Amino acid sequence: MTYRSLSPVLLALLLVACTSTKQPRHAMNQLRQKITKTLDQQEGTFAVAFKDLNTGEELFINEHEPFHAASTMKTPVLIEAYKQAAEGAFSLSDSILVKNEFKSIVDGSLFSIGAEDDSEAELYTRIGEKRPFSELLYKMIIHSSNLATNIVIEQLDARKVTQTMRELGAKDIQVLRGVEDGKAYEKGLNNTTTAYDLMVLFQQMAEGKTVSPEASQEMINILLDQQHKDVIPARLPKDVKVAHKTGWITGVRHDSGIVLLPDGRRYVLVLLSKNIKDDKAVTAMLAQVSELIYQNKTKKD
Template identity: 60%
Template sequence: MTNYPKISFLICSLFLICACSNRMTLNKLKNQVNSKLAEQPGDFAVAFKDLTTGDSLFINEQTFFHAASTMKTPVMIEVYKQAAAGIFSLNDSFTIKNEFKSIVDSSSFRLNADDDSEKELYRHLGEKRTLYELVYDMIISSSNLATNMVIELVNARNVTQTMRQLGADRIQVLRGVEDSKAFDKGFNNITTANDLLVIFEKMAKGEIVDSTACQAMIDILLKQQFNEVIPARLPKDVKVAHKTGNISHVYHDSGIVFLPDGRKYVLVLLSKNLKNEEQAKKAMAEVSELIYKYVTGAEK
């Protein structure tokens, strides 16, 4: 007579052993990541989530960082939200300008093209560009000029409010770029690794505005021109929809990684107080590679 209770016990035992093995593998990954980042002077945060298995890894995920240009993803989200509400169309045209008001006292300030990663737009002041083109430049080439125009249109307060509605409770978007009076008073855009993970996960699942808007945002993020961290050490057939951010002694990368088999995961890597930014970027790229290997099974 078959001993079903004994077989069931053995199956359950094997399942528990496998589960423990997977947990140990994730713990090993965390140790590897910590070890890699410890090689570099500075402070780091990591947030990772496999959207297929739910596996996740968090290091300093609630620590505040200067958002730098990672705040441009929340700004893009607000654009698509307001466009869906009929406030404007992404096809609407706006005159390119280089004069903005400080959030401190409404005094005027201008951006310096030499300090911007995208300089072409400055050659077309007085001409018109569609809102879509401004958002595109804001993301793929991190244009500060386009960013300030877009933030002026959607209002930074609305961006932060939308982040709260999405469950990103600590991201704060106060202002555009190069508002020196605000900077001097400590009025800065801030973020955490966890909050960026929250919004990218929702985007990956089509839960921001609607699935069409999410795909449109992902399509822009996929054309990112700065690829020195998350995508740097990944195979060419792996696609990354992401946004970087950097200021002095700070470098970030954040986005969605799409594997050729259809699986995807979210990865956020933040850093500050860096002594050697190039070496830190290299280390973060190696962390991205470690996580890719974990997801694809190369580390199991």
């Protein structure tokens, strides 16, 4: 069959279909070029994973490159906590002892976390007391409390966290331990992630597939209260909501989560970096990448 054998109406419909397919692809290619140009402004290694949950459009840059997870590993820990609670291992309303003594995965030797090195200090005043499990999870996410993280992960078992990530389709995330385990860090025994795996987790959560629709929404509600907002939400309008988890250590700056637009559309965005030299400049640059993606999804044709 040739174009000449088609009726004018069918030919017009075919041309419209071809054009409508090419336009989104062209727009995503242009967006990729803008993002790449922006990332090239700073020294470091960067990864981007984007997925529009309404259209299925995706954009990937170094999506399978491994990165030190930093505090982005707290999202898998949150998911595992809700999973074990749903299985009856404990209740999120149960109280748990606040302590500051943990075992290194290297040799079982004890270590503690300094409040001055943590982004949340109030929990240190509660050492020796019991606090609800749900409170520790909340502090772990919105303030990125390292102390809360270690207390929680000790209860859950890091190996179970990783196994659950595999079940959810995240094939490369490794959760080996809590945070500030100096001996493990020196031996390279670190929690790692990829942009693609974090995208998978947040997509599953947005679609109500992590544990249950109810648990997924509860986790999203916690992530919406995130207090560290200097990357994905930084340059977005105030009416755009972001359910996200950040992560940073020396040379590393991450953000990852679900962006919820006022009209009900949603997309997942993961921005990872390593080997960076200027944290402030990279933070601002990643915020610019987030803005570019937002502009692409909201621009008028």
